[in-house]
Amino acid sequence: MKWLGAILILITCTWIGFEAAKRLSDRPKQLRQLKVGIQALEAEMLYGLTPLAEASVRLSKQLAYPINLLFEHFAKNLDSKGESAHLAWEQSLDETWGVTSLLKGEREILRQFGQTLGQHDREQQQKQIKLTMVHLDREEAEAKDNQLRYEKMLKSLGFLGGLLIVILML
Template sequence: MKWLGAILVILACTWIGFEAAKRMSDRPKQLRQLKVGIQALEAEMLYGLTPLAEASIHLSKQLAYPINHLFEHFAHKLESKGESAHIAWEQSLEEVWQSTSLLKGEREVLSQFGQTLGQQDRDQQQKQIKLTMVHLDREEAEAKENQLRYEKMLKSLGFLGGLLIVILML
C-alpha cells in the first residue's frame, strides 16, 4: 500500500511539473496568436473599414483557443450590450484571462491597447497598434527565452519534488 501511495505522489508531482511547463510553452504561442489577431484587426478596421464587432467575429473564427474567445467575447459585448469598445475590451479580457497562459505584463499592454480602441482617428489608431505590437514582440522574446531556460527544469523539478516527498515520507 505504501508503494502505491509513493507512485501516486510521484505521478501527481510529475503531472504538476508538466502542467507548469505546458503553460510556459503556451505563452509564446498565445502571444503570436494575439499579435496575428491585432494585425488582422488593424487590417480589417483601417483598410477594410469593417466595424469593430464584425471584424472581431471574423478573427474569432480564424484564431485558436483561448485567443479566439477574447475576440468572440469582445464582439458579443459590442453587439448585444452596446458597450463602448474600451469597456467591452476590458470585460472580455477579464472573462478570458484565466484560460490564457499570459502574464501581468501582457495584461497591461492589452489594457492600454483597449483604452484607445475605436476612440482615435485612423493614423493615431495605427500608431497605437504599432506600439502594442512592439510591446508584444518584447514580451514574446522574453517568453521564448524563459521557455528555453525553464521548461525542461520544471518537468524535472516536478518529478524530483515528488521523489523528495516520497523519500521524506518513507
C-alpha cells in the same frame, strides 16, 4: 499499500511539473496568436473599414483557443450591451483572462490597447497598434527566453520533488 501511495505521489508531482512547463510553453504561442489577431484587426478596421464587432467575429473564427475567446467575447460585448469599444474590451479581458497563459504585463499592454480602440483617426489608431505590437514583441521574446531556460527544469523539478517526498515518507 505504501508503494501505491508512493507511485501516486510521484505521478502527481510529475504531472504538476509538466503542467507548469506547459503554461510556460503556451505563453509564446498565445502571444504570437494575439499579435496575429491584432494585426488582422488592424487590417479589417483600417483597410477593410469593417465594424469592430464584425471584424472580431471573423477573427474569433480564425484564431486558436484561447485567444479566439477574447475576440468572441469582445464582439458579443459590443453587440449585446452597446458599450464603448474600451469597456467591451476591458470586459472581454476580464472574462477570458483566466484561460490564458499570459501574465500581468501582457494584460496591461492589452488594457492600454483597448483604451485606444475606436478613439482616434486611422493614422493615430495605426500608431497605437504598432506601439502595442512592439510591446508584445518584447513580451514574446521574454516568454521564449523563459521557456528555453525553465521548461525542462520545471519538468525535472516536478519529478524530483515527488521523488524527494516519497523518499522522506519511506
